[in-house]
Amino acid sequence: MSENKSNWPLWEVFVRSRQGLGHKHVGSLHASDAEMAIGNARDVYTRRQEGVSIWVVPAESITASSPSDSEALFDPANDKVYRHPTFFVLPDEVNHM
Amino acid sequence: MIETQQHLREEFDAYVAADKKIEPKDWMPDAYRKTLIRQISQHAHSEIVGMLPEGKWITRAPSLQRKAILLAKVQDEAGHGLYLYSAAETLGVDRADLVDDLLSGKAKYSSIFNYPSLTWADIGAIGWLVDGAAIMNQVPLCRCSYGPYARAMTRVCKEESFHQRQGYSIMMQLMKGTDAQKEMAQDALNRWWWPSLMMFGPSDSESMHSSQNMKWNIKRFSNDELRQRMVDMTVPQAECIGLKMPDPDLKWNEEKGGHDFGEIDWTEFYDVIAGNGICNKERLEDRNKAHDDGEWVRDAAVAYSEKRNANT
Amino acid sequence: MHALLRLGDDALVLAQRLGEWCGHAPALEEDIALTNIALDLIGQTQSYLTLAGSLDPDAPKTDDELAFLRSESEFKNLLLVEQSNGHFGDTIARQFLFDQYALLRAEHLAQQTFDLDAAAIAAKAVKEIRYHAAHSSKWIIRLGDGTSESHSRIQKSIDDLWAFTGEMFAADDVDIAGSIAGLLPDLSALKTQWDVEIDRVLVEATLIRPKDGAMKTGGRTGVHTEELGTMLAEMQILPRTHPGASW
Numbered sequence: 296m297s298e299n300k301s302n303w304p305l306w307e308v309f310v311r312s313r314q315g316l317g318h319k320h321v322g323s324l325h326a327s328d329a330e331m332a333i334g335n336a337r338d339v340y341t342r343r344q345e346g347v348s349i350w351v352v353p354a355e356s357i358t359a360s361s362p363s364d365s366e367a368l369f370d371p372a373n374d375k376v377y378r379h380p381t382f383f384v385l386p387d388e389v390n391h392m
Numbered sequence: 393m394i395e396t397q398q399h400l401r402e403e404f405d406a407y408v409a410a411d412k413k414i415e416p417k418d419w420m421p422d423a424y425r426k427t428l429i430r431q432i433s434q435h436a437h438s439e440i441v442g443m444l445p446e447g448k449w450i451t452r453a454p455s456l457q458r459k460a461i462l463l464a465k466v467q468d469e470a471g472h473g474l475y476l477y478s479a480a481e482t483l484g485v486d487r488a489d490l491v492d493d494l495l496s497g498k499a500k501y502s503s504i505f506n507y508p509s510l511t512w513a514d515i516g517a518i519g520w521l522v523d524g525a526a527i528m529n530q531v532p533l534c535r536c537s538y539g540p541y542a543r544a545m546t547r548v549c550k551e552e553s554f555h556q557r558q559g560y561s562i563m564m565q566l567m568k569g570t571d572a573q574k575e576m577a578q579d580a581l582n583r584w585w586w587p588s589l590m591m592f593g594p595s596d597s598e599s600m601h602s603s604q605n606m607k608w609n610i611k612r613f614s615n616d617e618l619r620q621r622m623v624d625m626t627v628p629q630a631e632c633i634g635l636k637m638p639d640p641d642l643k644w645n646e647e648k649g650g651h652d653f654g655e656i657d658w659t660e661f662y663d664v665i666a667g668n669g670i671c672n673k674e675r676l677e678d679r680n681k682a683h684d685d686g687e688w689v690r691d692a693a694v695a696y697s698e699k700r701n702a703n704t
Numbered sequence: 705m706h707a708l709l710r711l712g713d714d715a716l717v718l719a720q721r722l723g724e725w726c727g728h729a730p731a732l733e734e735d736i737a738l739t740n741i742a743l744d745l746i747g748q749t750q751s752y753l754t755l756a757g758s759l760d761p762d763a764p765k766t767d768d769e770l771a772f773l774r775s776e777s778e779f780k781n782l783l784l785v786e787q788s789n790g791h792f793g794d795t796i797a798r799q800f801l802f803d804q805y806a807l808l809r810a811e812h813l814a815q816q817t818f819d820l821d822a823a824a825i826a827a828k829a830v831k832e833i834r835y836h837a838a839h840s841s842k843w844i845i846r847l848g849d850g851t852s853e854s855h856s857r858i859q860k861s862i863d864d865l866w867a868f869t870g871e872m873f874a875a876d877d878v879d880i881a882g883s884i885a886g887l888l889p890d891l892s893a894l895k896t897q898w899d900v901e902i903d904r905v906l907v908e909a910t911l912i913r914p915k916d917g918a919m920k921t922g923g924r925t926g927v928h929t930e931e932l933g934t935m936l937a938e939m940q941i942l943p944r945t946h947p948g949a950s951w
Contacts, residue, residue: 302488303690303731305481322544323478324733325487327693327846328700334839335733338740339471342464343551362418443727443735450723451935454942454951455768456716456753459723460746466726467739474732512942512951562951569949678728686730688857689792692850699849 304353306332308340311348318350326351408609413539416482424608425483428538431610432480433490438502439473440494441675445509446518454512461558462515468555472548479540495680503661504591506669513566513573513580519559521581521588521626527552528622529592537609560629567633574634581630582638589653590661592619623651705759706780706878707888708822709770710924711813712752713781716771717932718802719745720939721789730792737839741799744832751825772943776933777926784868786923786932790861793847793854797861800840804901805872805894807833812889819887841905848909855910862906863914870919873898878924 303325309318321340326332332351340346360368376382385392400419407414414420443466450466453459477487493499504522509515530552533545566577593599593615605611623642630637641654664672722742729735750767757765784802789795810833813826847858873895875883882888906913922928942951 302486303694305487322475322547323481324474325731326733327690328697330842331693331733334737334842338737339474339733342467342471342736342740359417362415440727440732447727450726451720451938452941454772454946454949456746456750456771457768458951459719460743460750463723463726463739463743463746467736467743470727470732470735470739474736477732565951569951570946572946573949682728682730685728685791686734688851688853689730689734689847692854693846694850695854696846696850 303327304355306336306351307354307357308332308336309350309352310336310340310346312346314347318348321345323354405607408537408607411535411609412537413542414537415539423604427605427608427610428541429480429483429485429490431605432476432483432541432544433485433493434500434502436473436476436480436490437494437499438505439469439476441501441505441679442522443469443473444675444678445505445507445671446515448509449512449515452512453515458562465519465555465558468551472551475544475547476541479538479544482540491683495676495683497667497676500665502591503664503669504587505675506664506672507583507587508670510583511576511580513563513576514584516559516562516566516577517580517584519555519557520563520629521559521584522591523552523555523559524626525588525591525622527556528618528625532612533610535609535612563635564633567635578635581635585638586656586660587664589619589622589656590664592616592622594658594661595656620650623653627651705756707882708752708756708759710780710878711809711822712749712756712767712770713779714785714802714806715745715752716749717779717781717935718785718799719743719749720935721785721787721795721798724789725795738795741836741839744829744836748825748829748832751828752822755821755825768943772940776928776936779923779928779932779936780926781923781932782868782871783920783923783929784865784871786929786935787865787868788931791857793858793861794864796840796843796847797858797865799836800844800905801862801865801869801902802872803833803837803840804898804905807837808894808897809889812894813887816886818885822887844905844911845909848906848911858909859911862911866914867917867920870916871921871923874919874921874924876924 304327305323306326306329307323308321310321311318324332324335324339326335329351333349336349336351337346341349372378380392401421404414404420404424414424446462446466446469450459450462453462477490480490481487490499494501504525509518527549530545530549534542534549536542536545563577563581566573596602596614596616599615602611602614606614627637627642639654641652643652644650645652663669667673719742722738722745725735725738726742727735729738749771753767753770757767757770782802784798787794787798807830810826810829814823814830816823844858844862847854849855873891875891879888879891883890903913920929943949
């Protein structure tokens with residue numbers, strides 16, 4: 296890590312691209328405060344009409360799942376195929392359900 | 393422990409060989425991490441230094457429309473540098489440290505930006521040829537094995553195609569213009585053609601990093617393959633607007649289905665890399681000055697934010 | 705025509721100055737921010753100058769002809785916007801003093817019904833300038849209430865530029881006629897609103913508002929500071945060197 300005192304903290308940027316969609320992670324940037332982070336995100340990540348709403352989150356505030364836990368976290372869902380509607384076969388006469 | 397390392401390494405190799413993406417927190421060999429940091433940060437530095445030769449012409453752009461386009465283009469380069477620094481930071485380095493390496497001369501950036509931009513036509517040539525070569529190099533990187541780099545490159549490539557077109561459009565307009573304008577365009581092509589072919593790096597027989605990077609899916613095509621593509625793509629574009637390629641050995645080779653072209657001046661290539669280009673010193677001084685001049689501003693913003701946080 | 709030229713020239717000259725920053729801002733993010741502001745201003749320039757150039761049907765002029773082929777004395781911009789960039793604080797102070805004025809002026813212009821073309825341009829400009837004003841105000845506050853070094857630097861920037869603020873509100877014949885017609889705002893009323901905004905930001909920035917001393921004017925009638933001539937020489941070099949050429 297840099298000792299440089301003028302080092303602005305890192306922010307993760309999430310942009311809602313259109314009304315009705317969720318915010319999606321688009322990248323990161325540096326800013327000294329949240330207000331600047333919003334402004335910078337607007338200038339950096341929405342120059343081509345990419346967004347209608349922005350979230351910025353201090354990168355250090357994000358807790359992520361660990362890749363080494365991924366088997367324990369996600370594999371158990373693999374055999375629960377009955378959660379998906381396609382698991383159930385309908386008689387031909389029933390078109391929609 | 394050694395066995396675990398070897399096991400992880402084998403898993404990693406198999407994973408990459410299956411064309412899957414590596415993400416920031418995944419295990420990766422140290423050499424892979426180092427290679428990526430080096431390549432991504434060099435790439436970011438190139439975008440930032442690349443702003444300078446074109447930036448010189450913003451104040452002299454010959455119409456309001458051209459001024460706006462050039463500003464937007466150079467601004468995109470700042471954006472691309474930023475996306476790339478962000479991607480590098482996911483590998484556990486800090487942008488400030490990477491920038492320090494650039495400013496101290498320790499880190500490299502693309503040599504092409506050590507050539508001077510002398511006339512307005514250079515802005516055309518840079519967009520058309522330099523960005524053209526950059527796109528040729530970059531498109532395969534959108535499929536690079538490292539996720540954040542691949543995603544950054546996808547965004548960069550999407551934006552970059554406007555850059556090449558704006559350059560070609562400048563050249564096209566000049567070639568429709570007065571004799572002086574045509575001369576300006578031809579002169580710019582003469583000066584930028586060979587340096588832009590050098591952008592693909594040393595020939596395959598000389599390249600240091602190629603084979604391991606190919607195996608890691610960081611690199612997908614060899615330097616010479618990409619260079620050949622660049623020549624084949626650009627020659628008809630030049631002909632179409634009446635520009636003459638500055639290479640007497642250039643001719644179509646029916647058998648190979650591509651152009652034969654003359655030998656690159658490798659002495660010049662290594663000379664510019666070694667720091668002897670016309671603008672090496674100037675570019676670094678320019679960046680250093682901007683960085684030093686901005687320090688009090690960056691400090692002030694941090695101080696202000698700390699005061700605010702202390703008050704709440 | 706005169707009123708529109710003033711609007712266009714203010715935007716053009718300031719955009720040209722901001723363009724000089726490209727690649728040299730204190731941070732990469734700020735480089736992108738300043739360029740966005742410059743791009744907005746070029747867009748405003750194109751709109752205002754195109755409209756201004758169309759008003760004389762006997763001698764119509766394009767925006768580029770007005771931008772690149774007029775001499776220094778034909779430019780009607782404020783002296784404030786032609787002042788050189790100086791350091792980042794000087795640039796921000798210039799921007800801040802201008803943005804607050806430009807915002808109020810554009811808001812009026814967007815609402816008047818005397819010239820609907822100008823109103824349409826201004827309506828778009830209002831949104832842009834609102835962002836510019838927020839950006840420059842916030843920087844005034846950060847620098848004013850940042851370190852002791854930044855505080856004294858930005859105070860000096862404001863002090864140095866203050867003498868150019870009087871020109872914004874010094875109504876001449878063009879302003880008075882425009883104001884009576886409804887096109888232009890009443891500048892004394894505008895000044896009152898400007899004072900409120902400027903004071904609010906300066907207080908938050910812990911900065912002292914300079915006393916109104918002798919004000920420098922002349923830009924609106926084409927008598928400029930030395931800064932403009934060199935700027936135009938650079939800006940206009942290609943169209944001047946290659947008369948009649950297209951780019």
